[in-house]
Amino acid sequence: MAKATVTAASRPSGSSRPSHPSGSSQLPELKASWWESHSVALASVRFSAMARRLPAVLRQAVTIAWQASRRDTVAALAFNLLAGVATAFGLLATRGVLQALFAAGPTLDRVRAAVPSLVVVAAATFVRSGLSIIAGWAQARLEPQVLTTAERRLFELTTQVKLAAFDDAGFSDEMERARNRGSLAVQFLTRGAIDLTAGLAGLAATAVTLALLHPVLLGALLLASVPAAWAAVRAARLAYLSNHARTSRRRRLWMLSDLMANRATAAELRAFTMRPFLLREYDIMAGAETRTELEVVRRQTMTRLVGGVFSGVATFGVYVALGALLVDHRLPLAAAGTAVLALQAARNALALAVTNVNRVYEEGLYFNDYTDFLARAGERMPPVTREATVRAPASIEVRDATLHYAETDAPAVLGANLTVHRGQTIALVGENGSGKTSLARLIAGLYHPDSGTVSWDGTPLSTVDPEDAWQHVAMVSQEYWHWPFTAERNILLGTNDAPRDGTNDAPRDGTNDAPRDGPRDAPRDAPRDGPRDGTNDEPRDEPRENTHDGLVEAAARKAGAHDMIAGLPAGYDTLLSRNFAGGQDLSGGQWQRLAAARAFYRDAPVLICDEPSAALDARAEHALFAALRAGAPDRITVLITHRLANVRHADHIYVLHEGHVVEHGAHLDLLAAGGTYAELFALQATGYTAA
Structure with missing residues (x-):
């Protein structure tokens, strides 16, 4: 595949379009993706190496299957093995049928003599089919488990x-590797291992049958199997190596396809007239891809042709050996007929086994990614500690706290000190990357400092079960997630669905009062697919009579989100994801209001607001900060914002620079000091006061 020949830095000055050779792509090289992690190893490994590693991989597959369902694991393996035994019995019984039919005497007598063996053959076939069906049923049950x-x-x-x-x-x-490929590898590995077991069981059954008929036939089977096995392995390897070589190009095609058929890119594609460029890139990639696929088909066909020729020669040799044994009276005619049937069965079993060898080996590598990740994740678990417990804090104290992130040299927080008491609001101010969010997360107990302490009411958070502390924290993050649930469920996330003020007559019992994702006003067994009809279900401006709904609505009103939610097709029951039928999407500011409503509903004693108004318009921002200033008197509020006009009312302001707290105090005191805060405040104020 051609690499990019022109970069932004190498374009001629004043050129509006880069020059590039005809047929050459302008797209740069792609970063290796997670699902290519073992491509090089798989491309270079030999079949013999795969075969040597099979026992260990099969043991891994059986172990995870055993953990999922012992009964189905035993059934899938045992019934496949028993099916192989039934195959051997059927073949041996076939010899009895042929002996009776080829014996001297009247035809009717020969048929009668063959009946007992025919019954055995029919029974063996019936049993083998039944065992295979049961094994498939157990395997189908096992895979999802x-x-x-x-x-x-x-x-x-x-x-x-x-x-x-x-x-x-x-x-x-x-x-990412463990999640996107490793988990599926467990399922694929189980399937491949069981299919491989079935193939090997069938191959072993036919091998035993031929060995009992005549030892020479067993050697003939091995010789006859080699060309077919070689062709199957060779064709599979050609396909895999081709897929590996074409990975980067296919990813480019997927990327281009997404750019040309995506709602998010449609406007810019047209406004910047990008259609010719994208179609040209697609033609280059698709043309190369088609030519490569045709070449792979040609090579695979030639491989199968060569394998077929040698397989035919080998099969002819087997029949010559059978003929020689017959002529030499070393093998009865009935045994020869049975051998022919056994060789055909062996060919099918061999194809099944060979097909699954490569699959089991490949999935075993990705399964190792899964197990390795589990081991490493286990080493990163928070310490299990019950040394102390915490309640809603009356004060939070940070002393000489330092925090480093992985793979970074400079500390995110360095020697920070602050104290905040219940009922106070503190503001963390500073330029981007100054450590504001990191310090706030230390206060919330989401991180533990590398040195120093963060204490709630004198209790270091390092001695407390983290979830005990998080129960008392609500957060409006600048990186809030668009949760694909109803508007109401988005506000309720992470909280108990039961009313908090105890005014409902009875607690939820899991029947009539189960947590709801569906419509609020309709009966629980009467789903509503259509929009509100404007009568009983039209949006309401007054708080709802149900106490629970009143709390949700009160939180939405406080965040300035109620009117927005009421205007949605199904109000608070509207699904906020276009992945669902009838789902809606929100603007960035609307999502931010919903995130603020979630924090207000949680009503936690520690509230972290990290850029809570970054996407809000002026009116919504004013309403949000008015609600924050009128917050509960028993709450500790930590506010992070670049809009310094919103921190004037904070009880204490901490100014950070490169992880250090360089200034702190009240708004007027910091302005009078003429330091960093005063400079930043003046810069923002200039934008509003300058003529």
Whole structure:
């Protein structure tokens, strides 16, 4: 594939379009993706190396399957092995049928003599089919259980590891491989291992049959199998090597396809007249891809042709050997007929086994990624400690706290000190990268300092179960997520669905009062697919009579989100994701209001607001900060914002620079000091006061 020949730095001055040779792509090289992690190893490994590693890989597959379901694992393996035994019995019984039919005497007598063996053949065929069906049923049951077991174990760890683990690029890459390929590899490995077992069982059954008929036939089977096995392995390797070589080009095609058929890019594509450029790039990539695929087809066909020729020669040699044994009276005619059937069965079993060898080996490598990640994630778990417990803090104290992120030299926070009491609002101010968010997360207990302490009411958070502390924290993050649930569920996330003020008559019992994702006013067994009809379900401006809904609505009103939610097609029951039928999407500012409503509903004693108004318009921003200033008197509020007009009312302001707290005090005191805060405030004020 052609590499980019022109870069931004090498374009001639004043040129509006880069010059490039005809047929050459302008796209740069792509970074290796997670699913290519073992491509080089798989491209270079030999079949013999795969075969040597098979026992260890099969043992891994059986182990995870055993954890998922012992009964289905035993059934899938045992019934496949028994099916192989039934195959051997059927072939041996076939010899009895042929002996009776080829014996001297009247035809009717020969047929009668063959009946007992025919019954055995029919019974063996019936049993083998039944065993294979039961084995397939057990395998079909086992696969989803294996996948669920693997994914659940993965998510148990990813939701529990220290937050700092996600700042490590290596950990994130390993997690992506384990999540996107490793979990599926467990399922594919189980399937391949069972199919390989079935193929090997069938091959062993036919081999035993031929050995019992005559030892020479066993050697003939091995010789006859070599060309077919070679052709199958060779064709599979050609396909894999081709896929590996074409990976980068296919990723470019996927990227170009997404750019040309995506709602998010449609406007810019047209406004900047990018259609000719994108189509030209697509033609270059697609043309090269088509030519490569045709070449692979040609080479695979030639491989199969060569394999077929040698397989035919080998099969002819087997029949010559059979004829020689017959002529020499060393093999009865009935045994020869049975041998022919056994050779055909062996060919099918061999094809099944060979097909799954490469699959089992490849999936075994990705399964190792999964197990390695589980081991590393286990090392990054927060310490299990019950030394102390915490309640809603009356004061939070940070003393000489220092925090480093993985793979960074400079500390995010260095020697920070601050104290905040219940009912106070503190503001963290500074330029980008000064450590504001990091310090706020130390206060919330999401990170533990490398040195120094963060204490709630004198209790170091390092001695407390993290989840005990997080129960008392609400956060409006600048990196809030668009949760694909209803508007109401977005506000309720992470909180108990039961009313908090105890005015409902009875607690939820899991029947009529189960947590709801569906419509609020309709009966629980009457789903509503259509929009509100403007009668009973039209948006309401007054708080709802239900106490629970009143709390949700009160939080939405406080965040300035109620009117926006009421205007949605189904109000608070609107699904906020276009991945669902009838789902809606919100603007950035609307999502930010919803995130603020979630924090207000949680009503936690520690509230962290990290750029809570970055996407809000002026009116919404004013309403939000008015609600924050009128906050509960028993709350500690930590405010981070670049809009310094919103921090004037904070009880104490901390100014950070490169992780250090360089200034702190009240708004007027900091202005009078004429330091960094005064400079930043004056710069922003100039934009509003200058003529």
